[in-house]
Amino acid sequence: MLSPYYDIHFAVTGDVLEEIVVKQGYNAIRTSSFRVALGMEERYLWEKKMKHSKWEVLKCIRANELYHYRQNELAEIVDRIKPDIIFIDIFNSTDILVLQSRYKNISLIFLNPMLSTYKIPGFPTVDQGKWTPDKLPDEETKRRIPFKYFLTRPFDVLIRKVMDMQFQELTSIDGFLDKHPLAKDRTSAMLFDNIPEIILAPLELEMSPKVSKPNQHYLGLCISDNRKDTELDTSFDIRFEEIIERREKGRRLIYCTFGTFYQGSDRALLDFLNKLLDAIEGLENVEVIFSVNKLVIETISYQRKIPSNIHMFNRVPQLRVLKYADLFVTHGGLGSIKESIYYGVPMLVYPLDLHYDVSGLPTTYLLVAELC
Missing domain, CATH: 3.40.50.2000 (Glycogen Phosphorylase B;)
Structure with a gap:
């Protein structure tokens, strides 16, 4: 759809994805799989072969080390290719916190490969295996720390509190959270209100047209019938x-x-x-x-x-x-x-x-x- 009019680049995290992108005739750019505000600091320290005790994880979160690492990584790509639009997969949604303050003239759009991931009253959510509409916990309940953890796992509680502080700090940059509050009806992904979201599916596949939100845009089946598959069976x-x-x-x-x-x-x-x-x-x-x-x-x-x-x-x-x-x-x-x-x-x-x-x-x- 866009390829006749735009030079398209995909940021990928592995060899298989890179091969798929290149075989379709697009540009592949390798990046890490680290994302901010999702508790990836321990893995980040371990993969960088640094000390990764709970104390080191706590210091890493407090210093926003992963945020600065991801910011430098994405800035190198964006400054080099100078895009007009950046599509952010909804499961990498916190990249918007890294990009939004630095690239105000670039359109940032969420890309959703699933159906809508929001909770809509009266309808099951996309990640519910069994629909129990009266038993869905609210966000505050899900994030509430059991009292016993303060006694049995105090350091984990401290890390959780510091992560909450980090999130508040990152979302306050340039008043981001004032313009784009954290969506209260989100489910599978950390999404923010008032961000355009492209859904790669027809609206008719939703439980009801009522599921659609004003910021969501459905693109239909989105099938490329000239797709080139990889890793095919040789026989x-x-x-x-x-x-x-x-x-x-x-x-x-x-x-x-x-x-x-x-x-x-x-x-x-x-x-x-x-x-x-x-x-x-x-x-x-x-x-x-x-x-x-x-x-x-x-x-x-x-x-x-x-x-x-x-x-x-x-x-x-x-x-x-x-x-x-x-x-x-x-x-x-x-x-x-x-x-x-x-x-x-x-x-x-x-x-x-x-x-x-x-x-x-x-x-x-x-x-x-x-x-x-």
Whole structure:
């Protein structure tokens, strides 16, 4: 959307992300994963090979060492590329505290890869595995320090108090908190009022249009159908041609994957896959593509004989497969939901983790069924 008009740079924290960005034709800039006001001082000291006792952590917080480190790191990037706009991922939201006072002429916008993360009365939040609307603790209750900690963990309480002081200090720079109060209805991310937020999803996927806030802007499905995937299974291309030939002769194609979250032979994932294989083995005239990690493939192959119509790959180009799929079996990640809608593929949604696999929420699954 923006690439024809802007030179786009991504700040990334690892080799895999850098490879993905470069392969799409964008510029990748490596940064650390440290963020301010989130209690990362101990890890910061440890990774910098400095003393990291509780006393050293306390001094680090009080001196705002991590804030100055992050400020210098981002300033080197911003001063070099001179951007017109900086998009800040909502899970890196405290970078706005580092940037806002120094770069007043640059637009700072939150970027949300999920659905809205705010608490709206009468609706479940995006991170609720089980909706208990009358039992949601307020922010003050969640931050209240149990009295026993003052006796059993006094140094931890002191660090907590100093972190609160640090946050007040950082948010008071140039009166930031007066213009952008900390959002009282936030959930998964530390967000501030009156900051523009771009959501990479359609408003129709929310529980209700009432969920949308004035500062939020929904961009729709946001699918790049010319995306170039990385780390693909080397055997995919040849075998996929054979699978498509069989589909053109009348066989149906089922595609099953559980995204990038499950990297090991997770027990819940293995249990579900075995049940799914039990069901699929009784079907005639189907080809099935599984995209799962190597440990899962090795475990499943050890546990049972894999029929010739079931094809297991470590990683496949998902958009390419969805173009031909007749059914998509997924854990319900928002990216997969959007891509399935884009290609009009019916879904069987099976959330494995109710704290991570609920970005679509139950009513979204019903909506998707109607759309497809």
